[in-house]
Amino acid sequence: MNAPLDAAQDALTIARRQAEVVAALRHVVPEHCVMYREEEVRPYECDGLSLFRELPMVVVLPETESQVQEILRLCKRLQVPVVARGAGTGLSGGAMPHAGGVLLGMAKFNQIRRLDARTCTAVVQPGVRNLAISEAAAPYNLYYAPDPSSQIACSIGGNVAENSGGVHCLKYGLTVHNVLRVRMVTMDGDIAELGSEALDAPGLDLLAVFIGSEGMLGVVTEVTVKLVPKPALAQVIMASFDHVETAADAVAGIIAAGIIPAGLEMMDKRATAIVEPFVQAGYDLDAAAILLCESDGTPETVAAEIARMTDVFERSGATRIQVSASEAERLRFWAGRKNAFPAAGRASPDYYCMDGTIPRRQVGRVLLAIQEMEVRYDMRCANVFHAGDGNLHPLILFDANDPDSVRRAEDFGAEILELCVQVGGTVTGEHGVGIEKINQMCVQFTREELDAFHAVKHAFDPGGLLNPNKVIPTLARCAEYGRMHVHAGELRFPELPRF
């Protein structure tokens, strides 16, 4: 075989295919909406998970819903894979392009169609930024509750695809709890509306299955969101603990007392040590872990709730407790938490942000196991996380220029995620599966459960054209991953104990 000849042949085939798709697209959208030159498509090569990159064959930026319908019909007819993209801030590669596919950018769908303060709802296009909804609602003293850290940039369409969360999701819910209705285009080019403004919808709950489906089931063209009133007051408690297990017990104590804080975050000693020099938040650097616990509402309810929270922390053995005395102090307490990622970037050449979720009662155990792994992998890991809902964000510090360091960071990360599954948790909290965690899905689910995912995916997109090779692993891939993990003659996957 002549390898260079083969490569040339492949390039020719791709170029012909590209020309065919570009020509077809120009029949259904204006010429300026179709891009295919390398310099045009390069900006779309990855999302927030820049470790994985791929140039799309074509990028198309439709301007109307009927253009989206036409594009999907055309791609179905030509059997071209389609990857939809919002703002590209996703952290698991959900919007990474397909080399032989169309990257469908929804950035031009950026209008807030309706904002109704009386019913506390807004109807928005998918390209509208998360924060822009709250900004538009501010004059009515309302806001959109889910607040991923990327909220200044990320789009509501992407939030729907990933079922995004944020610091407030413990009290106010994930995207799925704050979206009432989604209008979407199927791979056949048909329109369907899922959900309703009423509390429950008849038939199967396809809205819930659609939210978090990472672009595998259809393309969102309109979203009706719920708006909630801005609380009159918010205060945050900063509490220090001598042991991570004690801090974890305090978290369980808050929930067991029937308190749902507006935010309940934990940072371990490694994290505060990294963050404090960067932001001077006033964190207790002697503590093994600190908790940030927020109450919001009317002044009366906040006062009562702060008193109850303080009581739980005291009984749980907090060594220091401080309540924010002003809005400026509250923001300063949060500043460290919100800047933990950039601070990690200053403390280490690179960091790998993991995202797993565990039952709250396992928090102490998992943190101790991570400490043991730090020794074993000879790497540092800072833990910053949404303690109230058990969503861990371990930040593994590594050096991308050292291949051994990269390998150890990847193994370390995989071991953390698989421990999450072992203790009854999941391999993703709010960042999605995308391409990053597709192997861990083999650990998380049984063959029958993966079959059910494939069947539902097939129900919406029998040709498998929407965001292919992501989120749901094939059984072949799981078998391959399983084989990769035979250690000392013992098959570690896919049979892990569940408890």
Next chain:
Amino acid sequence: MNAPLDAAQDALTIARRQAEVVAALRHVVPEHCVMYREEEVRPYECDGLSLFRELPMVVVLPETESQVQEILRLCKRLQVPVVARGAGTGLSGGAMPHAGGVLLGMAKFNQIRRLDARTCTAVVQPGVRNLAISEAAAPYNLYYAPDPSSQIACSIGGNVAENSGGVHCLKYGLTVHNVLRVRMVTMDGDIAELGSEALDAPGLDLLAVFIGSEGMLGVVTEVTVKLVPKPALAQVIMASFDHVETAADAVAGIIAAGIIPAGLEMMDKRATAIVEPFVQAGYDLDAAAILLCESDGTPETVAAEIARMTDVFERSGATRIQVSASEAERLRFWAGRKNAFPAAGRASPDYYCMDGTIPRRQVGRVLLAIQEMEVRYDMRCANVFHAGDGNLHPLILFDANDPDSVRRAEDFGAEILELCVQVGGTVTGEHGVGIEKINQMCVQFTREELDAFHAVKHAFDPGGLLNPNKVIPTLARCAEYGRMHVHAGELRFPELPRF
């Protein structure tokens, strides 16, 4: 054709089929678990919607999960339809048997497997009664929040099938918000676990699509529920209004103020007039509508919230406001609401309880339209409903011995449900679709949306053996229903405006 001969031939065919299925079932479950004689299967002929009755061919009451697996494998092999049944309290015929099928009763799955007060969770079998969970959790000061009126009898498996609600669901959510994990058997006899104890699960949210799927996707064998702490105090406000629209505006005002009451119920004048002689709750019989609005929590938060609620009601023009001064008075205020159905049974020979949901802003408009329909159909309708979440329960009073009265009641009910769709609501709130509302599903959804339902159903149960001919209408059925409703040369369905 000789009709009696045909009938005899049919009976013989059914008897042979029955003998075949009974013999096969006896291979996989003990003999006492299989019933087929008329006197044995008669008790299963209907659920709470007794208007529709059918004798099942066979009733089987398995005792273990592996028996459920064997039964489903066997039914798949023999192509026998399967209808699963909990306590049979459903109101839309979801558990009505199939004449040629197996009725799979889950009553023997009645164990609470684990109750963990620290994590606020319980693992229960599907036949456990809703109230039994709260009773078991009471020593730990916890309870299971969803409280359908039938909670003394209904089973958690049935609650999962119907996504049941209750008075508290405005604040505490529906079944889907209070169930963390479901273990189920597919029609292939495989086990799958949907959901997890973590806040979010990776992959498609099949737990949400399963909850409320009315027995069409699989058979539940174990449910992990969330328990919540019992509030220290609850108080209820009873507020009177001169017009139903003013009462509806007050409901919107409560929500717009950011208050989520523990319950927010409305009764119109017709309803209070029926209920008061029956329970002496002390209702204001001069009011066009009364609201019952509950606050629960710590004494401090309840005091603050009751003050805010009172303020909203005063500004909305309430003509009388009374706050329960004791637990006895609180229960007396609720007694009328909770006994509205039996009271309707005393005021009229029969009543038909509807269940539709509308956006809150449409409550006043829909109540006025129902008043207009009362005149047009010459029938009385009492309105008792979950105002906070827009879930109407109009009680149409009729006489089942008068065929004209029955016909008018049915038409009246259908017109109410279709009005719910027209104003942006849905044809069911918490009672499910079952067989009762299958025609209205044609009004609610487009052809593409029904296609999506069928595709997902097919993904789980390609042979269509689980609870057939319910919930999702075929397009042929919709076409037929559409034809039934041509009035004055004008096709009323399926094109209704949506707004």
